[in-house]
Amino acid sequence: MESKRSKIREDAKYSYLPDECWENVLKFMIGDGDDYDDKRNLKSISVVSKQLFSITNCIRSSLTIYDPTTPFLSRLFHRFTNLTSLDLTHFHGDLDALLHQISLFPFNHLLSLNISHKPTIPASGLLAFSQNITTLTSLICSDIDSFKSTHLFLIAQCFPLLEQLELDLTENLVYDDDGDSCERFFHGIEALSLSLSKLRKLNLSGHYYIDDKSIFHLFKNCKLLEDLTVRQSCDITEQGVVYAIREKPTTLRYLSLPVLIIPQIIDSLCTLKALTNIDLSFCSISDQLLTSIAIQGLPLNRFSIRQCDGYTYAGLFTLLSNCHSIQHLDLFVVSFLNDRHLIELSSYLVALVSLSLRCCYMLTHSPLFTLVRKCPSLTHIKMEYIGANSVLNYYDDYLIDFGLYPQLKSLYLPNNSWLIDQIIIMFVSAFPNLQLLDLKSCKNISLQAIVQVLKRCRKISHLDLSFCNLTSGLNLLEMNFQVPHLKMLNLTSSQVDDATLHVISKNCSGLLQLLLINCSRCTHKGVKHVVENCTQLREINLNNCLNVHTNVAASMLFSSPSLRKITAPPHIHFTETERKLLRLRQGCIVF
Template identity: 50%
Template sequence: MKRKKTSSSKQQTVTATCSHLPDECWEIIFRLIINDDDNSNKCGILNPLSLVSKQFLSVTDRLRLTLRVYGDEELHRISERFTNLNSIVLAIFCIDSDELLRKISRFQWKQLRSLSLSDRPSIPTNGLRAFSQKITTLTSLNFSQIPSLSSSDLFLIAECFPLLEELNLSHSTNCKNYTSYVDGVEALSLALIKLRKVNLSSFPINNQSLFHLFNNCKYLEDVIIFECDEITRAGLASAIRERPTLRSLSFSTSDLNEEHRQLFATSHFIDSLVSLKGLTCLVFNYLNISDELLYSIAREDLPLTRLDLPFCTNYSYNGILCLLSKCRRIQHLNLQCAVFLNDQNVVQLSSILGDLVSINLSVCMELTESALFALVKNCPSLSEIKMERIGRLSDIVGNSDSLGKLCVYPQLKSLYLGDNSWLSDKILIMVASSFPNLLLLDLESCNHISEGICQVLRKCCKIRHLNLADCSRVKLLGMNFVPNLEVLNLSYTEVDDEILYLISKNCSGLLQLHLDDCSGVTKKGLECVRKNCRQLREHGCIIPSSHMQQL
């Protein structure tokens, strides 16, 4: 009884002390927690905090900046609670988007800056017009994945949202009549005088439209144009000349046939590219480039911090070494499918990449896990590594002395090792011992791992995101308490109700659980997860198709 009294007394003292702190202090504290969070999952942090007290609920409500709207039933209550919202996302399955936009506009959130209407059949024209008349602060608009987007819709955007700084129209039409969109794109480029960032991937844009965009948008800094058939190297080069202030360029064509790819390394194109003296981000996907292009970038010493060349061809190790030796500010590097790379090359590159934060060396078939350890040893800021489908096993694994000499590298937070058939439990445990602070581990299609994953979870107790999809031999029966796990993918595995029961007891903080094509799962197992994992978001638990009828 004395212990209970003491405990209760302490609890009351703490509560009383906390209650005297003003909301402003708690808001500062919560903001620090959010900013320090490596996973950037604000909802995952705010949700449990909001349950502590009414005061904490009030503070966390003010910190919520993004809201996903499913219907209009509780819009009034939402507007009173979340007063600092700056971004609204309309859910895909909203029945009447026009009416919902009208109702949202009535609340006149003064700080609203962003609106997302992606993944729907068409643009809600009437609702947008009403929305724009009431809310004039919008600077970001997302219309991606809208198959019926027309040229008249572009004129509507230009008319209603002249203050836009960011516009996403990617994958937003099935139309192949590129000339019918020229006038619409020109209208956008003339109206959106503040436009800084645009995503037109898989959009019917041609050389003429691209020229209008680059010529008229004086503040344009960031352009993403993946899979655009009608843009040629000459057209892209001419457009670049019109916008020398461009800081980020991401480009690819949709022709993935290596034999038919045009060479994006002519002298005219290279001269245009290196004229971008402020270029910090360059992303070329599936392009036919050359060492001469890389040498030219190196000679100009462009201030690149991001270089992505996934599946690019016709360049060599000498070219990439020259560029990275000169441009030493690189923080993000993607050399996916650079078939010439070997372990020795990676050791040499890692020694000159002191600022590296993330790297992708997937599908580099000559690499081994020796390259992985060279990177973390030589790059102290490296937090993300992708080495999926790399070549083979090195001698380091079979050498017990080498295993004993492996160090701990606390900086690594995300590791992607999917589709590596050589990855065994022994190697996996070794990796886990070296990277205790992992937050994300992706092992998709690693078919030789089994019980070892349980030891990994014990050694890497901070893991939040674990992907075991298509790991046919994985065993989770020895799983212990994993409090931080938020996303778990067990699709295409032998998971059954017994394992689901274990997961529900040990992973109560789950936000998403993927169970595609898991034939061993029944309604009983799913109900167990739903009962014990109360934070699972709506539709976060993906139900196996074979059991849809049961639920």
């Protein structure tokens, strides 16, 4: 007995590691990426002890604020004292009032604020925010419905330390009722360029008034500018770009402008020796341009020629066979690219990490294994709307030995209706470490093939089966294994039924997000299985699920207290009092 007590004391002696050690352990566990699934696991870690609770509070750096969050802001801000990033994109209330409230807290490390997808810029809120929080280096205001010239002056006044500014608009800017004109917008851009001396990244896509003078002032005054994106502008000329580039020969790393690529542009681009990211999307380019870039030996990391014309395979081959540092390549709508070309190019893409081959209609899936075999770092592939030639023959040729390629993590194959069960099974057998698989609108895949996907790819976390004709049901004998890492499952318009939902709920209990939009075969019985067995579920979308009973949404909250977002069928209506009660008691938004 004494020896046992001695052992317990000895174990206890080494269990009390310093906070710094635990902090490093937890940071290693959650990683540094943008995927917050692992960060949610901190909740379970924090209940182990007061020490771990305190440490998990300290290492959380980002917070997304929803409407139900606002009554608890004071408690949250006092708990998470090292926040560096706030995301307000999902907040739909009075944003000015929210920013005034946030400004009252003594944030010492806040660097990033995202207020995208809003009706307008919250001017008074940003002004109050900037007066008390002076550390901001990143401001993201994408897709603002009503953007005014005064907003440019406001940003210039409030945030002089900005290094990143995202103001891209999905819809082109229109004049408002305050007498805005192109001239006033131009002066706003000039004010930005003079005030934001530390600016490194700027996105002004959709701001059609941007002209040669604007680009010149940005290049001249923003001495540290590395990344400039301006699309949907008609007033930028080739000569203006050439003149502006002379002001920025050493720091510019990324450039995307809506101009024709003339010889003078080619010569100017080749003087940018630090250029690592070239985006020529929607431009008319030439083999001469591609050859000139190849000859200059620019240290390219990213290269995009989305929907470009005017060049041939000869120019593309010259570029890619000489630029061996390219890690991210986008070949969206390259009409001439075929299997032979891609196999030939794969020998030169040794550093490739991600590849997009969307809408390359002459391609088949045949070069896929050549790519992953010759590109050892390739982890993400998109092959949407590619051709279907020789599919069955290729499957027969590779059936016996196609190897294992554990490096591939993401495979996007949407809108390839020729894909059949045998080919999908072949893919997942070769890529055992897949974490994301997108099979949207692949209509010839059965649930039996999906069982094989889940069985062979046990690390899969995101699976998109929307618009697939998954009409045959499953039983427990067909799927008698656990899929512990599956977090997001999209079954929109897939024709799944209650029996399928029952099997999913039993074997995919770690689900966080389930989308069942337009799944008319699902009833409240299947949904009940999911919410009772998937105890970590945070979001469920039942939009247009017409056979789900009217009281299912309320009962879900009692069955699954983890739920934070419910999209109810259109025939289920909640009063504002009920919605408020759900927000306050459960922290759950009901749409």
